[in-house]
Amino acid sequence: MSAAEERLARQSARNGWLLSVPALLLLGVAAIGPLAVIFVYSFLTPGQYGNVVWEFSLDGWISILFTRDIFEGTLGLADAHLTIFWRSVSLSIMTTVVAFALGFPTAWFIATRPAKQRALWLFLITIPFWTNLLIRTFAIMEVIRAEGVLNTALLWIGIIDTPLAIIYTDVAVLIGMAYVYLPLMVLPLFAAIDRFDMRLLEAGYDLYASRWQVLRRVILPIVKPGIVAGSILVFVPSLGAYVTPRVLGGGKNMMIGNFIELQFLAGRNWPLGAALSVTLLVIVTAALLIYVRAANRGSNPHG
């Protein structure tokens, strides 16, 4: 490489970095800044009418897991909080599993259509994004509520005698979240399956693999990057979901998102809300690390 070329390369590298400045500014102002505020608030004392008093306190963090007995002042484990954490994590995992179970066949179907039809199918997948999340969630509610479309249809056909009590249960939240986040699973899966060389299927069958073995030993390992991406895109927003559990889960089936809202509004305990927000971030990061590690294990020892 000549000196001039080297200079050019250095220059273009420098210019390339400059291109990221708007994004970095946005990230700084809109993400890191608020995060820092939340982090600081979690170590302060709640104000009487919300907001915070600038007085250091660990109460916000302590009350994530423990409740202080009003009369004796002793600490006890906050079962209700743990239940909410557990419900959030398990519902998010189930949402991811359901979205994958529905999304994989869908993505496979689209990827195996003739090239001309694929654009149409992908377009159809994105249609739900055109409507506001709240409206879509209410639409789901209309389907699964006691006198809703689903129950009316099942009663009419005669499969059931009494309406199914789905609404305001964890199942309702699961249905709603799986529906809302399904496209986020389908799109990366489609991208991965689209790159998959279909001739490998024949190679698999030819080498004595059954259909199931071809799926498990050939297709899934090869499209794994799509599965990982789709799962992350579904799991992360599920964990922080707010609207769906609020509308479909009723008041009692809270998830972390709703619990945080409760602290900032009715609960007037901003430090606890802030500490919960940071906890959610930690759970998401930890879950992603564990997941990505597990997904990479054993698959690619050489690079």
Place this chain on the structure above:
Amino acid sequence: MTEAVTIEARNAVKAFGQGDHVVRALDDVSIQIRKGEFFTLLGPSGCGKTTLLRLIAGFEMPTSGTILLDGADITDLPPNRRPVNTVFQSYALFPHLTVAENVGFGLTMQGRPKAEVKARVAEMLALVKLEAMAGRKTSQLSGGQQQRVALARALAPQPKVLLLDEPLSALDLKLRKEMQVELKRLQTETGITFIFVTHDQEEALTMSDRVGVMSAGKLQQVGSPKEIYTRPVNRFVASFIGETNFLPATVVAGGVRLSTGDVVEVATAAMGTVTLTVRPEQVRIVGAGEAGAISARVKFLVYFGTDTHCHLALADGTEVVARVQSPASGEAGIVEGSEIGIRFAPGAAQVLED
């Protein structure tokens, strides 16, 4: 070689499309492939050779007809239950597996014990001389190496028949020549029946025990390379394999009369108008006016190094190409415009019915 039949197709038909647009990719093909032979299906693209291979592999079901393996009907067996393996044109190696894992895939799927798989993989890698590459990803290999992995992978489960779908077409000329020798060696060493699909007539002639020439979904001729080359049964086979001359002729007593009036002695059971075919290297150039020679004039010469193609015109203008050894430097050869005579080597000319 034994005469036992390994693979047999009986009246195999494969039609694609519906209604008025039905295309018969395979049109009533019956063929017997013997145990342990190197059999080549030769034909231009779209002749149905790959379709026949896919029927044998089980990737396609015949529209009608049956496929037999060692006398048993396997027409309805899925590919994973046929003791037949394929080397794909694109190799179709598994990108997420190492070379060794690719080679062991079939054995693992058959549920063989781990130790056996390991030993067999090592044996196969040695056979294709890739021991050093066992732990590599297939994407780190050259085209020729990938080809060897594909071969080892297909041979590892010791199939009764190995199907090769134009496996050399992606390789450059030098590598292709090497692999031709390699394939022949593997076939001899393993004793497995090879069915090789190609559109390259030279490949077919040099490697095969027998060749099946296909065109338009039909099997045109089956025979040894020599039979196919020297005794083509029709115009298609004669022109597809090697170069040849076609001369219009009519059958007369003791031979055929060419359009020039010359009579060529040749045995034939045909009647009326026929085509006489003779390979360029079987056309001998003699002195003009020699007894029994057909007179011709040299139109032009094309120099090929070892030989020279002499493009000749007979008295009535019919074109004939003769291939002669190029004369050593300084030696007077045949020159353009000279009047000469031609003769066909005994037994070389052959009558094709129109």
